[in-house]
Amino acid sequence: MYTPVLAPIAGSLTLSALLAALPLVLLFVLLGVFRMRAWLAAAISLAASVLVAVLGYPMPVGPALLAASEGAAFGFFPILWIVVNAIWIYNMTVHTGHFDVLRRSFARVSDDQRIQGVIVAFCFGALLEALAGFGTPVAVTSVMLVALGFQPMKAATVALVANTAPVAFGALAVPITTLATVSGLPLHDLASMVGRQTPVLALFVPMVLVGIIDGRRGVRETLPATLACGVTFAVAQYAVSNFFTAPLTDIVASLVSALAVVLVVRGRRSTAENGDSRAEIVRAYAPYVIIIVVFALAQVPAIKNALTGVTVTFNWPGLHLATASGKTSTLPAFKFDWLDAAGSLLVIAGLLTIPVIGISPGAALRTYGRTYRQLATAIVTVMAVLALAYVMNASGQTATLGTWMSNAGGLFALLSPVLGWLGVAVTGSDTSSNSLFGALQVTAAQHAGLSPTLMAAANSSGGVLGKMISPQNLAIAAGAVGLAGREGDLFRRVFLWSLLLLAIMCVLVVLQSTPVLGWMVV
Template identity: 35%
Template sequence: MLVETFDPFHNLLVSSLVAAIPILLFLLCLTVFKMKGIYAALLNLAVTFLIAVFLFNLPIGESIASVIQGTIQGVWPIGYIIIMAVWLYKISVVSGKFDVLRASISGISQDQRIQLLLIGFCFNAFLEGAAGFGVPIAICAVLLVALGFNPLQAAMLCLIANAASGAFGAVGIPVAILDTLNLAGHVTSMNVSMMTALTLPLINFTIPFLLIFIMNGFKGIKEVLPAILVVATTYTVTQVVITLFLGPELANIIPALLSMGALALFLRTWKPKHIFLLHNQETEIVHHTAGDVIKAWSPFYLLSLFVLAWSLPAFKQLFMQGGALAFTKLQFGIPGSTLSSSIDFVSATGTAILLACLVTILTTKSISMAASVELLGKTVSEFWISIVMICAVLGIAKLMTYAGLTNALGESVAKTGTLFPLLSPVLGWIGVFMTGSVVNSNTLFASIQATAASIVGTNSTLLVTANTAGGVMAKLISPQSIAIATAAVSATGKESELTKMTIRYSVGLLAFVCIWTFILSLFL
């Protein structure tokens, strides 16, 4: 906070109501006025700037610097990661590797419950970790439809499955972004990553059971129970280990890969007694050699290896002050203010993904460097609006933090006292419903959660984690997710129908997160 007081009206209720204007306006823009996200974000940035300068008395130099700082961090490292991750995926598709990869998954079993576990859950989680931003829902829904699933059912199942992986999308950005927010209580992305081990495993372990129940009831669960247990246990346990010791970056990628591998190996010695087919018709499977399958997966295990190396403490130490590669980190003050920013040219996770892209290009005969660069240009042109929106939302978050708006809201919501942890996940749920992104939700509300926690005497890390977990449950019904899902399965115009199919699961999972967060708050 860079102002003398977070209560410029000398009335906390009035100050907090004014501080809530950016959030309420964002909600109105996206729901009542049905504005596009980018326009809503830019309008709210302008409004927040005026409120910070003229009502909360943040000096104009500091206000401009706040927006600049948010913009820099939106482009680097966040935008950098997004572009690199999607570029790697596009290289895989254009080179033909993705078709082989897809066939290698769908050819493991003809039982469509098993296919749902492999594609709807495991591969969905893998793509969420590798690319995020709607890619897993779109791709996995299309794959399920190609295997005989009803289009809307496929979309619904993929949306629900995403509840197990949405917290760590696009190489962990929703959690990693917390390090850019300077949260109260010194909450870091690693703190939150470790705290998720107390909340998300219960949901992750349950989701595979829920998917099979929706598809084939208790009978289906009974018939493929061993397969469900292999997937649920492998994914959940692996993710706990990674979030505790490595951080958020690989918390989807490695568990998803291991889950697919574990299930594929298990199916060599076990088969369900009855092959379940939705329409009593087997789909044609294209078989590939083991060598072709290994090559097809190469972009993604390269991604895993490079990101893993970048996540190791010994590697990170090289870029700390006094480290051998500290000179690669550009730190600079923002003119006209007390604020500063930095750009990590080598240690950024995006650089690890860039190396995976370059190695894939150089070792793949079916795609040239020129074609790959053209794909990079297309990726930038497709995602620049999303990145601008992220920059705008980060600018809003910085203004709200430095001008004291976050403190005012935190003081106000803290009036709910010990009941606040029960409602905490709802803020995250609202944020994702508004923006369609756990990244944006954490950017908007993590500061409020941390500030309120310090006021009511609750663990700040727990409430920031609750914001993340609650937000993930809104991805099931956020307008952005619904639009992507319906478009992918050629069901545009049936958004309301799909929303009705998923809303009960979104609300039910949110209720669990609320109750569990409240219980944890009593002990942490």
């Protein structure tokens, strides 16, 4: 059984942290500076992480490669399993022409691309995040924006930046429930605390989206709609997470904010002609209604128990790991929830969609095959990035970075969201970041005399801002809009927005750790 060493380089945590950061720095430099294709950058960085594990840490080659293989498998299932099936449903609607009907329907609400971007990327994206998460909103909304007339690069950028404020409560609040499990803190306290942080982001994100689409002039001209969207989403997210139930937070917030935008712009209805029949419009919306219904039914206790009853959990063959503290690591445990997984529910939704939109089974099957070809490079990228993340976690590289940052004392309040941001940037998942750093955040908070609930929540709230720069999400967005190979260009477009919003979250957390905003802490 391999046990990580936190400071393998001359016993120095700082030197060890510099070495541990090497694969991540290499990945982002290859993407952002050298504009290398994401799959190649991820593969090179994966090789670097294995070399660091074997040469810098005392990890044998065998366990390092086994950890990489488990990470690659996790990258395909459940993450890519969600993305592929979500894009498949979209591609079927394109094949039958129903997506054009949907586009025209959105144009009737408003023919203003800026408003369409807010409704599709932020409001509808938040609903998809609430139900499925794990890349689904980016995959679906980016192609919807292209269908509405957006340039592919701008569509992908808007979809990535929009996928921020809802992430902490995504997939029916799985990131929060995971954080509660690993930190030992009450679920309601964590949900309430996150619900007092991420709504601040929601106030700004709709305006940021319009700024990306149309610059400062656009922000000024659409201010009533973006304010209505941001404020209603923020209020709903705060209210539901603090006074009702975490899993429903983003569902309620997304619907309320969409309604608010529609009410604000209804006085300036589009003049676009729409000759589509009511039946065609219903069929165009049907796939997304079916998705919502399938995911909602999957949460009914009796149905959920039936779906999870066939879940298989097993230890990855040959991989035996311990944590730095000597406890048996849970990393080798692979959960194969083949029926309850979001991707499997999307398959069910897709099968129900086939007769509704009138596509033949043969055409649906051929579309499924084309979807895999369309996402081929994204599949390689995501599997390589998750393999890298697993090697870093298994070898101790991630723990070294987290422990080094936790030694900052009172300054840890500033670094806490950054740690969550880093975790999501690597894994592409707020759930995974909370699994990695949730317990560490609590320990560091106790040593620094800070609120454990505040620091644990900051991990999740800061983490949401790492989604847009995560290589796997960059690959998903680029692949969805036909820009595979241009992930580096996309990375440069979103990186500064990620840093700016992260800075806002860091300032908020620091103020919440002081008497200035200490009254906000649960």
